Amino acid sequence: MQSIIDGINKLYSEWSGAACDRIEILPQSGSDRRYFRIHASKGTAIATHGHNIPENETFLYFSQHFYNQQLPVPEIYALGEDKTIYLQQDLGDVSLLNRLEAEGFTENIYDLFKKSLHQLALLQIKGHQGLDYTRCLTNQEFGKQAIMADLLYFKYYFLDALRKPYDKQKLIDDFEALSTYLTHTEYKYFMFRDFQSRNILVSPGDAVHFIDYQGGMQGAPQYDVASMIWQARANLPDDWKDSLLNDYIDSFEQIVNEQVNRDLFKSQYNGYVLIRLLQVLGAYGFRGLFERKAQFLTSIPQALKNLRSFINDQSLGIAVPEFSKVLQMCVSDEIIDRFTPLVADEETPLVVKVHSFSYKKGIPQDSSGNGGGYVFDCRGILNPGRIEQFKSQTGRDKGVKDYLEQQTRMTEFLNSVFDIVDISVEDYIRRGFESLSVNFGCTGGQHRSVYAADALARHLRNKFKVKVELKHVEQEAKNWVNG
Template identity: 60%
Template sequence: MQTVINEIKELFEQFSKDEINAVDKLPQSGGDRVYFRITTDKTSYIATFNNNLKENNTFIAFSGHFKKAGSPVPEIYAVNSDKTIYIQQDFGNASLLHQLETIGYKDDVYALYQKSLKALANLQINGDKGLDYNLCITSKEFGKQAIIADLLYFKYYFLDTLKIPYDKEKLIDDFDALSTYLSHVDHKYFMFRDFQSRNIMVKENEIYFIDYQGGMKGALQYDVASLLWQAKAELSDQWKNNLLQYYISCVEEILNKPIDKNRFEAQYNGYVLIRLLQVLGAYGFRGLFERKAHFLISIPLALNNLKHFLANKHVGIVLPEFERLLSIIIEDEVVKRFQPTKATDKTPLIVKINSFSFLKSGYPKDETANGGGFVFDMRGILNPGRIDEYKTQSGLDKGVQDFLEQQTKMPEFLNSIYNIVDIAVEDYINRGFESLMINFGCTGGQHRSVYAAEQVARHLKNKFNVKVQLSHMNKENWRTLL
């Protein structure tokens, strides 16, 4: 990684004479892209490292094109010769989702949604003019085949896992009918594809777009559906309806003509359904197949979002077998399969989580009458304590955390631990047990075990709302800067 940082510094010097104060690695995002923040006395920049040259080329080309169309996308300042590193404008850390979660459903946030939708309409319509769709990473257009692919993704990775009997031929017929209906829309322009509030940055009360390199030609409705029906945002019906009407008015203003609102909204509802099912397919794949805990936790929220949609909206086409299955998967007994047992104020269970050193302290002793518990040996994970820059840090420090998350198999290790520990915690809550101990050991009790203990404590609090007592037993022996 130091080699990449050196290359970033060399590239920066080609377009700026400002002295670099720091190059900090940022948390991993989607795909294989690795982000860094370059800080100078005057300002900051984002450097991206990615070996996927096609993705880089698409993002760089789309950025330049959309910038000329007046869209709020980042300026690309420099690209290295092999196009694996590029430096772009920095919009900070606050996304629209962050503003919503921090400020709440206030007028200021509503205004940011309006700004986002107005800028989206401009990017979709004016950004479509002269855009080279040969640059698209996957398909050039989100047409019938792409819609069917999303429906099959939902079928294989979520619906089939529930083992609900259905008529496969009738279901495929419904998929074909829905994809045909939605592919014949009146307005096809650039489609962002992943237009969610986390991909809209907010800086000085202005909005900016990132992560549009997966875009293609498609229906205007898809991106609006993605934003307004994002499960985590939990927008009210009033906000959704009013913002949709505002977006339609923006489209009419840019096109300089009215559109058929009834037809637009009916097909919008169809794309809402497609988006909700695509998200469930993704949660199913990441959660049920890859066993990533974060996605499993998100499934009930997505199902409740789908339940609300089916109760209040109509797609505009009859799909008998598909509608029958959708009515089943939103039933309470199905949703409860994915909802963990939550602790209450009366739950006696206390989960004691410790990090320790095998060499300096040995196994923690459980003083309760229960005894036992879990002991996980973290020494199979590459030790950041052997690297000079991390020797005086611990698993509480960002540098060590980034190293463990991005350069070791720690994420896979923790996902396995979550699967094991969750079974015990849920059972202990249901049976009224009072104590469970979970221990993480490594060589010095400073890096790997500390990080693992912190992550499991956070996971159990978030998933089960259980009381946790966290202790780092060898903290007094950590090698730290004096």
């Protein structure tokens, strides 16, 4: 990490002629890229580090092309000699998804979605002009092969994991028919590929800017609209979905200066909604069912409900009988219930007692009379307490949390813990049990165990709405002595 920070310092100094005052490590997203905020007398900038040089080159090429067209993307300031580090404009860290979750389905939020879709149409059409698609990271066009890849992704990583019978050859035949139908679209422009509210940054004054379009290629404009309007986490109301689609078509017609056959446009849009919903389910299946990452498993029920809402209300414009049968199976109550965790209510007696402790002082006693519960040893995780700047901090301080999340295997460790504890919590809620204890120990009960206990308490409250008693044994003892 230090070598990356040194590289950022060097690149920033070469570009600006001044040194950084401070470099802030930003939380890591789902990709392998790392982001940093540079604080300096000239203001802030974002530094990005990524080992995938072709991905960096594609992002930089697209960004420069779009920026020259006065489209809402960050300005690129500088690129390091080895092409693993680049500097870009700081657009803040408030996404449209953040605003939606904070404010709800208000008129102002609707206007931000409408504005984003208008800017999307500009990006797709104006950005397409003069763009060299040979610079794309993967495929140059979202054609039949790419559509089939998304459908097969869903098949292998979600559908087949259900272990339900279906006619595999008939399904592949339907995939072929659907991908052929969608390939013959009337319009092909730049396709963002991952256009959703978390990739739209909202700055003061409600200006919107786009990030993470390096996976883009030429394709049908309806795909990006489907990605945004049907994003599972946003969970937009049905009337918003209909109105926003019409708003987008209005913008599209205005920019291309011609009238659109709305029935055909919407029919193909429905096909891309389905493709996007299934691609997301495939991703959740891969991350959740195969990589065992709990946060993706908990997203599956809403994604399935989105899919059920879509297939019950919309027509694809093409007959795909086996595919239709498979989709109805996927959105059945049985399958949705399989992925929906039990949620505690006011009558649920269960209390989960989560403790952090120091192994030097001993494992906390279970006062419930049930003989104790889980004890997880965090000492296999790198210890931030060995680093001078963290010695006086705890697992609740930002620097320590960043270190554990970004430089250790703590996230992987906790995902496994969540999987194990979830089994007991679901069973205890179902059977009416009253108590479960979960203890995290480390050498001093100060850094790793505190962070882990906080993370589990947050996970259980979010997923099961269960009552949690959280106690940091060593830290509370210190506070009592100091007080």
